[in-house]
Amino acid sequence: MAVPFSPGPETSVWPELSALAQRLGSAAVGELFAQDKDRFGRLSRQSAGLLLDFSRQRIDGRALGKLCQLADAVQLRARIDAMWNGEHINTTEDRAVLHVALRQNAGDGIGGAAIEKTVLTERERMLAFAEGVRGGAIRGSKGQPFRLVVNIGIGGSDLGPAMAVQALHAFTQGAPGCEFVSNVDGVHLAQVLAGADPATTLFIVSSKTFTTLETLTNARTARAWLAGKLGEAAVPQHFAAVSVNQKAMDEFKVHPQYRFQMWDWVGGRYSVWSSIGVSLAIAVGRANFQAFLAGGHEIDEHFRSTPWPDNLPALMGLLAVWNINFLRLPTLAVLPYDDSLRRFPAYLQQLVMESNGKSVMLDGRPAQSETGPVVWGEPGNNAQHSFFQLLHQGTPRAALDFLLPARSSCGNQPQQNLAIASCLAQAEAFLHGQSAQVVREALLQQKVPPAQADALVPHKVDPGSRPSSIVLFRQTDPATLGRLIALYEHSVFTQGTVWGINSFDQWGVELGKRITEQFVPAVEDPGKNRGAPGTVLKLLEAVKAWRG
Numbered sequence: 001m002a003v004p005f006s007p008g009p010e011t012s013v014w015p016e017l018s019a020l021a022q023r024l025g026s027a028a029v030g031e032l033f034a035q036d037k038d039r040f041g042r043l044s045r046q047s048a049g050l051l052l053d054f055s056r057q058r059i060d061g062r063a064l065g066k067l068c069q070l071a072d073a074v075q076l077r078a079r080i081d082a083m084w085n086g087e088h089i090n091t092t093e094d095r096a097v098l099h100v101a102l103r104q105n106a107g108d109g110i111g112g113a114a115i116e117k118t119v120l121t122e123r124e125r126m127l128a129f130a131e132g133v134r135g136g137a138i139r140g141s142k143g144q145p146f147r148l149v150v151n152i153g154i155g156g157s158d159l160g161p162a163m164a165v166q167a168l169h170a171f172t173q174g175a176p177g178c179e180f181v182s183n184v185d186g187v188h189l190a191q192v193l194a195g196a197d198p199a200t201t202l203f204i205v206s207s208k209t210f211t212t213l214e215t216l217t218n219a220r221t222a223r224a225w226l227a228g229k230l231g232e233a234a235v236p237q238h239f240a241a242v243s244v245n246q247k248a249m250d251e252f253k254v255h256p257q258y259r260f261q262m263w264d265w266v267g268g269r270y271s272v273w274s275s276i277g278v279s280l281a282i283a284v285g286r287a288n289f290q291a292f293l294a295g296g297h298e299i300d301e302h303f304r305s306t307p308w309p310d311n312l313p314a315l316m317g318l319l320a321v322w323n324i325n326f327l328r329l330p331t332l333a334v335l336p337y338d339d340s341l342r343r344f345p346a347y348l349q350q351l352v353m354e355s356n357g358k359s360v361m362l363d364g365r366p367a368q369s370e371t372g373p374v375v376w377g378e379p380g381n382n383a384q385h386s387f388f389q390l391l392h393q394g395t396p397r398a399a400l401d402f403l404l405p406a407r408s409s410c411g412n413q414p415q416q417n418l419a420i421a422s423c424l425a426q427a428e429a430f431l432h433g434q435s436a437q438v439v440r441e442a443l444l445q446q447k448v449p450p451a452q453a454d455a456l457v458p459h460k461v462d463p464g465s466r467p468s469s470i471v472l473f474r475q476t477d478p479a480t481l482g483r484l485i486a487l488y489e490h491s492v493f494t495q496g497t498v499w500g501i502n503s504f505d506q507w508g509v510e511l512g513k514r515i516t517e518q519f520v521p522a523v524e525d526p527g528k529n530r531g532a533p534g535t536v537l538k539l540l541e542a543v544k545a546w547r548g
C-alpha cells in the first residue's frame with residue numbers, strides 16, 4: 001500500500017497559516033501574555049516526564065489549532081502508522097525505518113514478529129557482553145579486566161553514544177572509562193593511545209557499513225598499535241564491532257562473539273538504541289540502558305496514540321514548521337542548562353540536519369517551502385557569555401530551545417539552582433526585552449545626564465519577542481535522556497512529513513566522500529597530482545612544499 005504523501009504547502013491550510021502568521025508576526029509576545037492570564041496553561045503540555053512550555057513562542061490558540069489541522073492535512077497519522085508497520089518510507093533506499101522497533105518490549109511486535117525477535121535477541125547478546133566487560137568477566141588477552149573502552153566511529157556511530165555517555169556520567173560509577181574517537185586526522189586517537197594500557201583497553205569499531213574512511217583508518221591504526229604492543233594473537237580479544245557488514249568484520253578478524261548486528265532499517269543517526277549503544281551499555285550498565293530504551297519507548301507510545309494538541313513531538317515539530325516557514329526563523333539554537341548535556345546540540349545537528357536538510361520532495365519535485373533548520377547550540381550559561389549578544393540584539397533571528405533539568409546532575413543543587421535562574425531569566429529577557437522608555441528611565445535614575453542617556457538608549461534596547469520553548473524535566477537520567485532523544489526524533493519526522501521530504505536518506509554526503517577517495521593518492525604522492533583537477537593543483541603544491 002502506497003504511503004500517503006501530501007506536502008503541507010499544497011494543502012489549503014497553508015495559506016490560512018500564512019494569514020495568521022502575518023497577524024502574529026508583528027505582535028509583541030509579552031502583550032499576548034498580558035491579554036491571556038492563562039497563556040501558560042493553554043500553551044504548555046506535560047507528559048511522559050517532560051513539560052513543554054511553548055507559551056513564549058509567537059503563537060496563539062488559533063494558530064496552534066490550525067497547525068494541528070496541518071498535521072491532519074499532511075496525513076501525519078498515516079505516515080506514523082506506515083513507519084510502525086515497517087513500510088518502506090525511506091523510498092530512495094527502499095528501506096523500512098524502524099528505530100522504534102529497537103525500543104520495544106517483548107510482545108510489542110513492532111516491525112513484525114521476526115524483527116521483534118532479532119531485536120530482542122541481539123539486545124540480550126549486547127547487554128550480556130556489556131555486563132561482562134563492565135563487571136570484569138570479559139577480559140583482555142592478559143587476563144586483566146578492561147579499564148578503557150574506545151569507541152571508534154563517526155556520525156551516528158559516534159555522536160549518540162558519545163553524547164549519552166557524557167550526559168549520563170553520574171550513572172557510570174564502577175565502569176571502565178569510555179573514549180569516543182572519530183576524526184580521520186588521528187589526533188584524538190593518538191591522545192587516547194598515549195594514555196592507554198593495551199592490556200586493559202577494548203576497542204569497539206562502530207560502523208553500520210564498515211566502509212567509512214575515518215572509522216576504518218582509526219580502527220587500523222588502533223589495531224596496529226595493539227598488535228605492536230601485545231602481538232597479533234591478542235587482537236581478537238581487544239576488538240569488538242557493530243555493523244551490518246559481516247564480511248568486513250571477518251576480514252578485520254573481529255572475535256566472533258564480540259560482533260553485534262545492525263540492520264539496514266536503522267539509520268545511523270537513529271542507531272544509539274541498537275548495539276551501536278554498546279559503549280553506553282558498558283558505561284551505565286544493563287538496567288540503566290533498559291531505562292534509556294524505556295524512556296524512548298514511552299515517547300513512541302505517546303507520539304503514536306496522543307491527539308495532536310497534546311502530542312509533545314508533534315507539537316514540537318509543528319512549532320518548528322511555524323517558526324521556519326511562517327515566521328522565517330531559519331535556525332534553532334539548542335541550549336541545555338546542564339553541562340552533562342553539552343554534546344546534545346552536536347547530536348541534534350546530525351539528527352535534524354542530516355534528516356531534513358533536503359530540498360526535493362518524495363516525488364522528486366523541488367520542495368515547496370523552506371525545510372530543515374540550521375541547528376546549533378552550547379550549554380546555556382556558556383552561550384550567555386558568547387553568542388547570546390547576537391540572539392538578543394543581532395539581526396539574524398533564531399528560535400530557541402532551552403533544556404532544563406530541575407535537579408543537579410552532580411549533586412550540587414545550589415549551583416543547579418543558579419543554572420535554573422539563568423535559564424528562566426534568559427527566557428524572560430528574550431520574551432520581554434526592554435523598551436527605549438525603560439532603558440532611558442533606568443539611565444536617568446543612575447544620574448546619567450539626559451543627552452548622554454539619549455545617545456545610549458538605542459544601544460541598550462532589547463526588542464524581545466524572540467520565540468523560545470522550554471523543555472523542563474526532573475533530572476538528566478537514563479529514562480529522561482531516552483525521552484528527550486525520541487522527542488526530537490519524532491519532531492524531525494513530523495517536520496519532514498509536513499515538507500513532504502524523505503527524512504531518512506542522506507545522499508548529499510556521498511559526493512564529498514567520493515572526491516576524497518579520488519584525492520587521497522594525489523595528496524599522499526604529489527607525483528600523482530596529474531589526476532587532480534586544476535582547482536586544487538596549486539594547493540597540493542603548497543601542501544607539498546610546507547609538509548616537507
Ligand code: F6P
Binds near residue numbers: 206
Ligand atoms: O556520512 C554520513 C554517514 O553516512 C552517517 O549517516 C552515518 O551515521 C555516518 O556516516 C557513519 O556511517 P557508518 O556507521 O556506516 O560508519
